[in-house]
Amino acid sequence: MTHYKSNLRDITFDLFDVLGRDAVLGTGPAEDMDRETAEAVLSEMEHLCATRIAEPYAEGDHNPPIYDPQTRTVTIPESTKQAFKQYMDSDWWRLELPEVLGGQETPPSLRWAAMEQILGANPALYMYSAGPKFAQVVHENGTERDQKIAQHMVDRQWGATMILTEPDAGSDVGAGRTRALPQADGTWHIEGVKRFITSGEQDMTENIMHLVLARPHGVEGVGGPGTKGLSLFLVPKYMFDLESGEVFTDQRNGVYATNVEKKMGLKVSATCEMTFGDGAPAVGWLLGEVHDGIAQMFQVIEHARMMVGTKAMATLSTGYLNALEYAKQRVQGADMLTPAKDAPRVTITHHPDVRRSLLTQKSTAEALRLLVLYTASWQDRVWQAAAEGRTDEEAEGVNDLLLPIVKGYGSERAWTTLGTETLQTFGGSGFLQDYPIEQYVRDAKIDTLYEGTTAIQGQDFFFRKIVKDQGRAIGVVSKQIEEFLGSEGPLTDERKLLGRAAEDAALMVGTLTQVLMGAQQNPKDLYKVGLNTSRVLMALGDLVCAWLLIRAGEVAQSQLEGATGAEKDFLAGKIASAQWFARTRLPQLTAERKMLEATTLDAMELPESAF
DSSP states (O other), X not given: OOSOOOOHHHHHIIIIIISOGXXXXXXXXXXXXXXXXXXXXXXXXXXXXXXXXXXXXXXXXXXXXXXXXXXXXXXOOHHHHHHHHHHHHHTGGGGGSOGGGTOOOOOHHHHHHHHHHHHHHOHHHHHHTTHHHHHHHHHHHOOHHHHHHHHHHHHTTOEEEEEOOOTTTTTOGGGOOOXXXXXXXXXXXXXXXXXXXXXXXXXXXXXEEEEEEEEEOSOTTOOOSSGGGOEEEEEESEEEOTTTOOEEEEEEOSEEEEEEOOOSSOTTSOEEEEEESSSSOEEEEEGGGSSOHHHHHHHHHHHHHHHHHHHHHHHHHHHHHHHHHHHHHOEEEEOTTOOOTTSOEEEGGGSHHHHHHHHHHHHHHHHHHHHHHHHHHHHHHHHHHHHTTXXXXXXXXXXXXXXXXXXXXXXXXXXXXXXXIIHHHTGGGGGSTTSTHHHHXXXXXXXXXXXSOHHHHHHIIIIIIIIITTTHHHHHHHHHHHHHHHSOOSOHHXXXXXXXXXXXXXXHHHHHHHHHXXXXXXXXXXXXXXXXXXXXXXXXXXXXXXXXXXXXXXXHHHHHTTOXXXXXXXXXXXXXXXXXXXXXXXXXXHHHHHXXXXXXXXXXXXXXXXX
């Protein structure tokens, strides 16, 4: 048995019973994918991930990649190499690609349901396998030349990276100083240093295609300050024949890993410092021959943010299931109602606070899964519209709104629940490497940091996805919640809590919007908004998750009559998750609203020396 425990029953329940995703199967671009086929895909993916993919998870943590500063190369552990080969040979990664690139046309909701499993079993492997997926961005934005490169990335299963961050710039991408110099033959030479580059160097693929943001120099009208002055370049590790894709291993391009970070977690993922143009030119091509780098890169970033939220949820889910298994076996203490010294010892699932903790873990993991798949259901609409040659602006807007919640809220809730509840279920044993929890906790922390920290997600959520969008997307989701509350359902107490929480959330957004408008007269009031954007992000995450859980709970209630055995227990558990989450999370939104309304400028006026 490996560390990974999937929850396939919950995945299929959410996909088909709650969100009705079977409606997009067997039609349009998914005409070859019916529900039976979809369930077979999920089952096969579960088997692969719970065995071969999950096997080297701990070994990769204990024996991370080795960096050789002389050759500036990275050697990946052999067990990780074997699992990577198993995954690439399985062709399941083709679920994420369009047919034009040799993929299997698959609705995003089913894709993310499948990818949850590899992200829970061995997330670094998913990241190492990003080359073909990144090729889609190259293909969609590229010239005929770039589309040939994209096809090579898929056919030859190259690795790929997204290269943004610089040592002095950090999250301020627009402050990047890496230069791109035009050459007479139409190529560019890239010069600079980037850091925190996932999968920047490895020895599992014959080539790596780096997608690099750099600032053009020497070209009139481009390369100005800020993010708008950045362009996106394709920079290979090795040069290659453009027509055949044959890699010239004797023609090493001038891009090297000059350091591999020593990290708290996710150690088997080689996070590199990359240096361009040190000693030899780093040759690249301008993607699409247009200077539109930040918009092009955001197509990669948005996929990465969805991936991070899915990874966070998947890690919490397997963490909870490991904790549940331990709690059912761990005998300690007597039942609280039989405190006599000679009372029989019971498993810790008999203790009230352990049950509180388990229900908190269960409901949070299930809420985050629904959040991911609900977001993916909007992506289904975007995907269907694209296949029909049209644009679904409403679906694109709602997806944009939900991504900061998936990434920011999802990663925070998963990390804190793993660290404060899941590990605690194991007691002192959870602190040991005998169980996977301590690695889960370390590996999950990065989810709150990369692809934009939680604070960045909060600012993006409020300023761009609500204010700049003029409330259109949040209005669509709010209307869905209102329509749900206007209908009848069996979880009446939970619906009342949801209604109050929806009012609190609306008042929070309204108050911040008013403060923002008032900042035109009193600019310092803008600080009050900044002090609360993360609060609003988390509150709206709680609201949407509670709504989805209550929907799921009521579906489960409708199916409970006549159910027996394990299915009856599963449905009862879904109802309990909805009730627990609504009763423990939603009342907190009133307190959050009151704290937001009481915000002062004291924190900003405090002298720096007083901290």
